[in-house]
Amino acid sequence: MSIMQSLQNQFRSVIQWDDPREWEMFRKFTDKGDELKNASKLIIQPGQGCIFTHEGKIEGVFDEAGLYDLQTGNAPFITTLKKVLNAFESEHKTALWFFRKADTVNIRWGTRIPITYNDPVYGFPVSLRGFGNYSIRITEPAAFFARIVSGQENYYAHDLQELFLSRISQPIAAYLANARFSYAEIDAHIEQIAKDAREKTTGVFEELGFALLDFRIEGNSFDEATNQRIAGISDVQADAKAAQLAGVNFSELQQLKAMRDAAKNEGTAGAGMGMLTGINLGNTMQQPNTPETDIKAKLGKLKELFDEGLIDEAEYKEKKKDLLGNW
Structure with a gap:
């Protein structure tokens, strides 16, 4: 291969995120050691976006799928990127982070500690746990990148899971404690509880730059002490019914x-x-x-x-x- 062909190949370099891993939310472009300054085209696949940084600052965000020609500079952002790529020798002064725009579904949640409140019917304290899943979509990638990702080369949904769980547990616990559903009413009101829990937590997701698409409760459980108290009450109620029949x-x-x-x-x-x-x-x-x-x-x-x-x-x-x- 001639020197001219080698140089032409360098300037035909294409940047794309062609192997996103499962649950991957952000990835910094470091493919094959290519220098960012030699790239000529940028490909954004459906369900993806890309953030461009220079000298530690976000200079722009690609949020539409398509093929972008970095050599022609036919848009203000492309022109800025093209000038930066041509002006610096070191790839470390500029960087691209791809991010997932598609929906991220079935992220698990669960109460880490029991939610305790006084049962309004039986009058004794109950301890309740809940678990389920939710789905989200990123709406403010630049803000989330600046506040949370902060230059990490990779950021995954399980990182989001821990972040959101630490923030939604308190409003869910407060809601259930104030709603005071009786032991026997929880299952009958599970859809309403899920709807209310979604309303209570939507602001948490929006504050971090995500839209909450759905919020589901798959199940709940009471602690052993609560179950034993209820079993004792059930036994007494059964005896009272037997006495009535007899x-x-x-x-x-x-x-x-x-x-x-x-x-x-x-x-x-x-x-x-x-x-x-x-x-x-x-x-x-x-x-x-x-x-x-x-x-x-x-x-x-x-x-x-x-x-x-x-x-x-x-x-x-x-x-x-x-x-x-x-x-």
Whole structure:
């Protein structure tokens, strides 16, 4: 190859970002050791942009896809770039950073510490965690480059993830604490919570030069202490419902359960408890004959007590026989 051909090849150098890595947001042009001053063309692919710096200052931003001829200088920015490239021998005085203009989707977020507030229904403190994803698009690349990237050769979405997470956690936590959704209401209101959380965090993204395209909540969880409290309440509610179905009050139901447990745990002594249970059951059943206490209702209540395990099979059969014998 002749010296003339070598020089021609130098001045035919093309700058482009032809191998963007997954989740890469910014990359400084350093391809193959080419000197920036020898470039003749700049190619911006769809979904890309480019920032030009000189002597530590941003001189311009390419924000439209296309082929730019750096030799002709047919636009004010190109003319400035062309003059700079021709005036300096060292590539280190000028630089180009490509950046991603396309949407960046499915960036993960999650609360790092539980959000604690008093449940408005149950009255005790609950600790809630949430997680999901969001999508963004850069709108102010020069401002973000100057404030955050600050000359780094590479900047990735995971860097953004940490940056945004550190800033959106507080407004999300404040919103949930003030909204005070009850334990049982969270799942039913998940879409509304996601919508409200997006509104609360949009300003954080805009301040850093990004548009928030969507914000999703994929799931939530409560801490173990909260789950145990709710389980205890559920057990009591189930007992209250069983008492209602059996036609006894809650206190009587608890007595029946205690007798049943004693019968299981105390062997022969439990037999006496079983007899006492039968006596109490008889007292319950021997109420004045009203539309609410006719034979069908009594048999139904008797069956419910048996199904609940409050009386054993022998007691059930004996009492059923008595009821049918008296009918």
